[in-house]
Amino acid sequence: DAMVIQNPRYQVTQFGKPVTLSCSQTLNHNVMYWYQQKSSQAPKLLFHYYDKDFNNEADTPDNFQSRRPNTSFCFLDIRSPGLGDAAMYLCATSSGSQGTQYFGPGTRLLVL
Amino acid sequence: AQSVAQPEDQVNVAEGNPLTVKCTYSVSGNPYLFWYVQYPNRGLQFLLKYITGDNLVKGSYGFEAEFNKSQTSFHLKKPSALVSDSALYFCAVRDIQPGTYKYIFGTGTRLKVLA
Numbered sequence: 001d002a003m004v005i006q007n008p009r010y011q012v013t014q015f016g017k018p019v020t021l022s023c024s025q026t027l028n029h030n031v032m033y034w035y036q037q038k039s040s041q042a043p044k045l046l047f048h049y050y051d052k053d054f055n056n057e058a059d060t061p062d063n064f065q066s067r068r069p070n071t072s073f074c075f076l077d078i079r080s081p082g083l084g085d086a087a088m089y090l091c092a093t094s095s096g097s098q099g100t101q102y103f104g105p106g107t108r109l110l111v112l
Numbered sequence: 113a114q115s116v117a118q119p120e121d122q123v124n125v126a127e128g129n130p131l132t133v134k135c136t137y138s139v140s141g142n143p144y145l146f147w148y149v150q151y152p153n154r155g156l157q158f159l160l161k162y163i164t165g166d167n168l169v170k171g172s173y174g175f176e177a178e179f180n181k182s183q184t185s186f187h188l189k190k191p192s193a194l195v196s197d198s199a200l201y202f203c204a205v206r207d208i209q210p211g212t213y214k215y216i217f218g219t220g221t222r223l224k225v226l227a
Binding site: 031041042048094100106 | 148155157158161200212213217220222
């Protein structure tokens with residue numbers, strides 16, 4: 001089945017130690033998104049790509065970076081995680097225009 | 113600016129009773145509206161969407177939603193609730209600004225179905 005895959009599902013890192021979360025999709029969608037979600041709040045958009053065009057949200061901290069080497073893969077790099085970065089990180093895709101947004105299962109990040 | 117509001121943080125309903133989760137929107141132009149469900153420690157699952165056409169939209173797991181343009185609402189409904197429907201529900205609207213592909217989410221409503 002076509003889907004959005006996130007690895008790992010759970011990630012533990014140390015304060016200040018860089019961490020990378022990965023997302024892949026088999027939907028061949030143009031748009032990929034990274035969201036941060038804390039304790040049952042609405043997902044907060046960090047950035048999104050339309051193809052290779054990168055769109056950063058104005059309030060996304062510089063500590064968060066992203067890479068999209070090809071259509072299928074997208075990575076979220078957190079350069080120096082702080083305790084406040086502990087959250088669920090959700091990857092999503094859409095075909096753009098009227099397309100539905102499809103989410104991966106999420107990666108829960110714990111910062112010690 | 114586009115926005116959605118979910119006025120209830122939590123909705124409790126008895127199993128077998130009908131349920132409604134409310135959503136209102138504010139957009140310029142024709143809205144593209146979505147409902148998602150989230151179970152604990154999982155991503156958001158798509159339930160249904162309204163783009164155009166019939167005001168009553170049917171989706172997954174027996175859910176439906178009614179688009180009401182005059183009341184700018186898109187309430188989620190189900191005729192008979194199940195305990196397994198207990199989850200967090202998000203309403204979303206597609207941001208229609210040209211060149212953007214973003215979605216705006218409501219704050220979420222926690223549905224509790226009581227046995």
